[in-house]
Amino acid sequence: AQSVTQLDSHVSVSEGTPVLLRCNYSSSYSPSLFWYVQHPNKGLQLLLKYTSAATLVKGINGFEAEFKKSETSFHLTKPSAHMSDAAEYFCVVRSTGGGNKLTFGTGTQLKVEL
Amino acid sequence: GAVVSQHPSRVICKSGTSVKIECRSLDFQATTMFWYRQFPKQSLMLMATSNEGSKATYEQGVEKDKFLINHASLTLSTLTVTSAHPEDSSFYICSARKGETGYGYTFGSGTRLTVV
Numbered sequence: 001a002q003s004v005t006q007l008d009s010h011v012s013v014s015e016g017t018p019v020l021l022r023c024n025y026s027s028s029y030s031p032s033l034f035w036y037v038q039h040p041n042k043g044l045q046l047l048l049k050y051t052s053a054a055t056l057v058k059g060i061n062g063f064e065a066e067f068k069k070s071e072t073s074f075h076l077t078k079p080s081a082h083m084s085d086a087a088e089y090f091c092v093v094r095s096t097g098g099g100n101k102l103t104f105g106t107g108t109q110l111k112v113e114l
Numbered sequence: 115g116a117v118v119s120q121h122p123s124r125v126i127c128k129s130g131t132s133v134k135i136e137c138r139s140l141d142f143q144a145t146t147m148f149w150y151r152q153f154p155k156q157s158l159m160l161m162a163t164s165n166e167g168s169k170a171t172y173e174q175g176v177e178k179d180k181f182l183i184n185h186a187s188l189t190l191s192t193l194t195v196t197s198a199h200p201e202d203s204s205f206y207i208c209s210a211r212k213g214e215t216g217y218g219y220t221f222g223s224g225t226r227l228t229v230v
Binding site: 034036041042043044045046090101102104105106107109 | 118156158205209223
């Protein structure tokens with residue numbers, strides 16, 4: 001079985017300050033991990049993915065995430081938040097032994113304030 | 115890039131009627147498509163996995179006779195909500211997988227279904 005836990009349902013930051021969205025995973029197999037962003041009433045856009053290559057993954061819009069096996073974590077970070085980053089973020093896991101299904105976290109709503 | 119088009123983006127229908135939602139992969143062939151349902155302020159829940167030319171595989175608790183899925187070609191999958199009721203109102207999102215590695219998932223922009 002596989003699962004992801006997003007530790008914060010809401011995160012609020014000031015524009016220009018760092019962003020940290022936390023995600024822990026559980027997987028019986030070597031996982032593939034993803035971060036997606038969803039703006040209101042929109043589909044999902046892939047920010048980045050980890051697929052057993054480099055543990056530090058760089059994505060679009062300045063986001064990056066680090067896969068830490070010892071901590072079973074895949075936290076999403078960005079050095080400086082922008083107003084346009086305000087959205088819902090989902091951490092997603094796909095286990096190589098679990099078919100092609102994606103398991104979504106419950107999401108983290110990021111609010112960026114002036 | 116890989117683009118998935120989902121149509122319509124919004125639909126309002128009366129109770130008891132059926133609604134069809136289309137999901138098209140525009141620039142690639144999608145052997146597998148996925149249908150998700152998202153309740154307000156909640157995560158995406160997988161409803162079914164659709165493989166071209168075969169019957170869809172439904173997740174536990176999803177009524178296959180209510181949510182009819184057809185994947186007739188490598189670029190088109192449809193979800194039909196039959197005899198819709200207000201509790202079926204939700205945001206439905208499709209996803210198409212490009213290639214066999216399983217890493218290339220592309221999502222449609224979603225369909226907001228409101229049943230009145």
